[in-house]
Amino acid sequence: MTYLLGFITALVLSMTIIPLMVRLAPRIGMIDRPDQRKVHAEPIPRAGGVGIVLGALAPLVLWLPLDALSGAYLFGALVLLAFGVWDDIQELGHYVKFIGQFIAVGAVVYYGDLYVTHLPFVAGELEEFTGKVFTVIAMVGMINAVNHSDGLDGLAGGMSLLSLSAMAYLSYLADGEASFLIIVALATLGGIVGFLRYNTHPARVFMGDGGSQFLGFTAGFLAVLLVEKVNTAVSPALPALLLGLPIVDILAVFAQRVYHGMNWFRASKNHIHHRLLALGFDHYEAVVIIYSIQTFFVISAIFLMYESDALILSIYLGVCALVFAFLIVAEKNRWRATKSQRPTGLAKIIDSIKQHRLFSAIPMRFVSLAIPVLFVLTGFMASRIPRDLGVVSAVLVVILLVYLALRRARDTTVLQVVAYVTAAFVVYLETQYCKQWAPYLDTIEVVYFVLLVAAIGITIRYGSKAEFKTTPMDYLIIFVVLFAGFLLHNLPEKAELGGMAVKLMILFYGCELIITRMRKLVHLLTFATLTTLATIAVRGLI
Known part of the structure; x- marks a missing residue:
């Protein structure tokens, strides 16, 4: 905890x-x-x-x-x-x-x-x-x-x-x-x-x-x-x-500065990310490429932690060599990343599907209802509320009430933060203290989160509004959480932590999706968040 x-x-x-x-x-x-x-x-x-x-x-x-x-x-x-x-x-x-x-x-x-x-x-x-x-x-x-x-x-x-x-x-x-x-x-x-x-x-x-x-x-x-x-x-x-790409990047940059007689410590535009941009990759592509290389390094560290020094350094230096070989060859041959602007047939089909009510409205309504219901039910169903959660929830109730009283129409930062914390409390309580209510609760839980993931994914991908945009950070966090869930699932004594991480990620994205589409702060999610925190505070402190 x-x-x-x-x-x-x-x-x-x-x-x-x-x-x-x-x-x-x-x-x-x-x-x-x-x-x-x-x-x-x-x-x-x-x-x-x-x-x-x-x-x-x-x-x-x-x-x-x-x-x-x-x-x-x-x-x-x-x-x-x-x-x-x-x-x-x-x-x-x-x-x-x-x-x-x-x-x-x-x-x-x-x-x-x-x-x-x-x-x-x-x-x-x-x-x-x-x-x-x-x-x-x-x-x-x-x-x-x-x-x-x-x-x-x-x-x-x-x-x-x-x-x-x-x-x-x-x-x-x-x-x-x-x-x-x-x-x-x-x-x-x-x-x-x-x-x-x-x-x-x-x-x-x-x-x-x-x-x-x-x-x-x-x-x-x-x-x-x-x-x-x-x-x-x-x-x-x-x-x-574990530390990965930044090490070899700065060593390569220093080597280039020494070779060209430049000031060792003066910032320049010869880092890996600068070179990827110069090759025609856009900002997102350059970031995702570097994330992917770093991901390969840390996964290798996890699976090879007890292997020999020679094998570990061979993998590290081999991947680094491939990265710089690609950059050098691409730069010498003046290769550029190309992008087609003409929409494909699949893109045209998807664009037409986006206009259908099945993809534009119903999934979003499910998300807007399902998360508040989970919040409120968990607050009441938990067999026990730890006192520290009660104390924190009481503080958050006060913060949220003050925020709503002094609310600014376009500033949802406080609501977003409080909703995230409430989601974390709900996941913890649902995992630790709600299993006694129904023998088939595990199956219901799986069905609930599968439907929620589907609804969130459809809304983000096919919804008509564009306030919620996926970014390299979204792919990064999704990978980290899912991979952590996979690894922790293989540790019997810590398996529940992996499931909690996955559920928390789903609720985070669901809450953000709801908040980005709220027209008013007085919303079902706001009411559910306040009710859940108040319930946890009262039950945890009495």
Whole structure:
């Protein structure tokens, strides 16, 4: 339950803080202005990192015991946030940013006592001095790798989401420091998911250095923690697959800068994502291609974690070589991605079907009714309500009532966040405390969610309105949740977590679909959310 609350808390805080920072950003100068090396054409606030970091750190402060390692991590994250925000306002030089990075990493390595003790192909343990120096250099390198990969909407956040999800899953299979790693990973994932809803193309906000440096720091920190303390039996080469494409990308960029006599630290347009755009891929295509490569890496890490260093590095370097070989050959031959603008016969058939009432109205009405009914029924049917859910629900009831009293017609952010949290509570209660009501409830549940998925899919794909648009982030989250469900299903003691993740994803998309099509805030979903939270609050507190 702590893991779920950590993710939800981070998600809610991230989605709440970011809109506030977007409004504040122009006043304090946190604006990313276009130039020749950037792909956006309009000034964009780069304040999203504040929401990611504060959202991710809040659950750690609330639920983690403070020791040397967790204290060092929190200190390092705040240092990077401070330097990152400073840079987002004032454009610091590279050497000033390095100061913040070395302070943050040094705290983890020398005060938290976390460092690399084994390297691939090296027999025996490294000396403490050598291991600590190597870890500092490697983690600072990872901070900059993610920082430099933040060049397209959703790119750095999406790749970090994949890496952290894989590390969280691998920690479920281990003991030791696993709980610490899992809650850090899930809290950070909550912050990322909250941010990505504002950052998918065309982005309304960038994470800036405050966010990208934190994500690189967290990814590097958790990778070392995983192989050094959580599961020391895995290959020391595993972080290469877990961290994936940003590592080889920044190394290749540095190599090109050295070869061409350029400034090593001056930003340029020769990253993988820039080269894909230059080949004619559009923004979404470039992001999805990179997501796919990163996905292959993290899946390989999951299935090959106990394999030899040679096999792991061969797969990593082989895929990287194929990627760069494709880029080099395509660039030399001036190949361009081509797109046909003429609609196909299938597209014409689908366009005509879209106009039919069966696809334009009925599925949406089913979604609008089915989710509120599930909310309300679960609140009443649960055999027990944990007290912590009751407390949080009571707070959310007050927030939602104040929001409705002061509502702004076009601002549904608060309703969306509260509906998401309610969906998470409903899934947890339905899974843990509703099985006693009917012997065939499992079958009813499967039928319900299959019908809901079908209705959501038909409405998104064939509905006449276009407020809800799928993005690379949607494909990313769908993959992560479904793959997590598949993996957790194979662990008997944790199988229910996979099912909960899948159901939660379905309800998230259903709630968003309803909210994007609401004409008024006084809606069945709003009433059901308020009723469900009030029920959970009363039952959990009495």
